[in-house]
Amino acid sequence: MSQTTTETGSNLSFILNKPYDVKFEERPKPTIQSPHDVVVAINYTGICGSDVHYWVEGRIGPFVVKDPMVLGHESAGTIVTVGDAVRSLKVGDRVAIEPGFPCRRCEPCLSGHYNLCIDMHFAATPPYDGTLAGFYASPEDFCYKLPESVSLQEGALIEPLAVAVHIVKQAEIKPGQSVVVMGAGPVGLLCCAVAKAYGASKIVSVDIVPSRLEFAASYAATHTFTPERKPAEENAARLLEEVGIPEGADAVIDASGAEPSIQTSIHVVRRGGVYVQGGMGKPDITFPIMTLCTKEVTCKGSFRYGSGDYKLAVELVASKKVDVKKLITGTVKFEDAEQAFKDVKAGTGIKCLIAGPNEKI
Ligand SMILES: [Zn+2]
Ligand SMILES: [Zn+2]
Incomplete structure (x- = not known):
């Protein structure tokens, strides 16, 4: 498959084996599966209650972690690879990643409610790996270009804002x-x-x-x-x-x-x-x-987010109608990812970010 890439760096991943049992592992880098896909180098990831839930209990309702799974789903990053059909994004663009992409074929998808898709591919929801890694592959239309005025740290807050x-x-x-x-x-x-x-x-x-x-x-x-x-x-x-x-x-x-x-x-x-x-x-x-x-x-x-929600979330931050920066209480190095989970569980701070493994902080 033809593609343009500038991908370098490690794909160190933060993985949950079972409750309270995590590890760092160098995993194979993700590749594009369709000419409409992109690969994003992860810069920052926020942690929320659902990530902590998997870490503590290994499950949320019917979703049970059976095999080791990469955690994280609130990420912003930089495009490093684009498939040859990608038109809306180019290498070097900074994006907020919408971490769930739907089948696009089922009744909820076709009626405009893709958050209710019966075959959702959602990051860090078993069996799908999350975004706490060096790189993450996504369809181009689930990556939202951040305007100049919006930082990558703010980009990681687009998920909870959506x-x-x-x-x-x-x-x-x-x-x-x-x-x-x-x-x-x-x-x-x-x-x-x-x-x-x-x-x-x-x-x-x-x-x-x-x-x-x-x-x-x-x-x-x-x-x-x-x-x-x-x-x-x-x-x-x-x-x-x-x-x-x-x-x-x-x-x-x-x-x-x-x-x-x-x-x-x-x-x-x-x-x-x-x-x-x-x-x-x-x-x-x-x-x-x-x-x-x-x-x-x-x-x-209300479940996750659907048509237009991510777009509006980016717009609200860009137009300064919503200040997400105030919610960021700290950023930890990738190697200290588990600390961020402990902090969220203990209720310290509002939003803690984890820097990507290739990000120097
Ligand atoms: Zn979340
Ligand atoms: Zn669907």
Whole structure:
């Protein structure tokens, strides 16, 4: 297959054998499988809850790590190889990598909802290897060129930002509306920032960790709220009173996955409002379904990101409507990758980046 390449450097990879058992291994470099593919040299990778979940438990729901798997899926890098049909990118371009590419043939794909593809090839989701390596091969249309003004470090944050963009789109937020976001982790914070960009006028960040709420207030939230160990209805009533929206919030987003937050959400949303489940926690919970029914709440799930979400995420950063730089609390060398996992698990910092093995920091 004809291609243009400037690929040099190692393909050192950070691999999960089984829970808490990781290794570094020099793996064969990935090659293009189609003339529309590119190979990206990885510069920076962010770590999120799902990566940590595999590291700790070796599985997420039905996805079980059976064979050693390269971790990581939030990456930005530099194009080093292009197939001969590639038109949108050239060697040397800096890109954010959308880490899941769909089959393009199934019903969800053809109806424009490729995030629901029945045959998704998603980085660091068994059996597919992730991006914590020297190089990663991808179809060209799942790599998004970063404008000059956007750094490669910011590029690594496009993935969680695209998650937030998808959630906020599901919430159908309109200018002037009130939005409550449960959870002030990276995705919750980014949901606040995207809701602000969409014109929401009241944005309430809810968490039980005071330092997170302090950050949320300095970032994109107009109000913060700390729930107490009380029934969900009581927390909801106090929240609405403190924020001054007695009729309830137009939209409520759960980015926590925590049962009490989800219960509170349904009591916080207004009659006819929208509730979106973005966080993943326990698979089954007790849910105030009678309230959902009598308030005629529109209740939606949100999974990863789909058509246009990555493009909009890059645009929001380029136009300075969303500042992702503020979320980066540190960068570690590739050799210290496991430390980044420990930090995320311990909840230190907001977003830790791992430099690629060929990146000098
Ligand atoms: Zn992630
Ligand atoms: Zn498909």
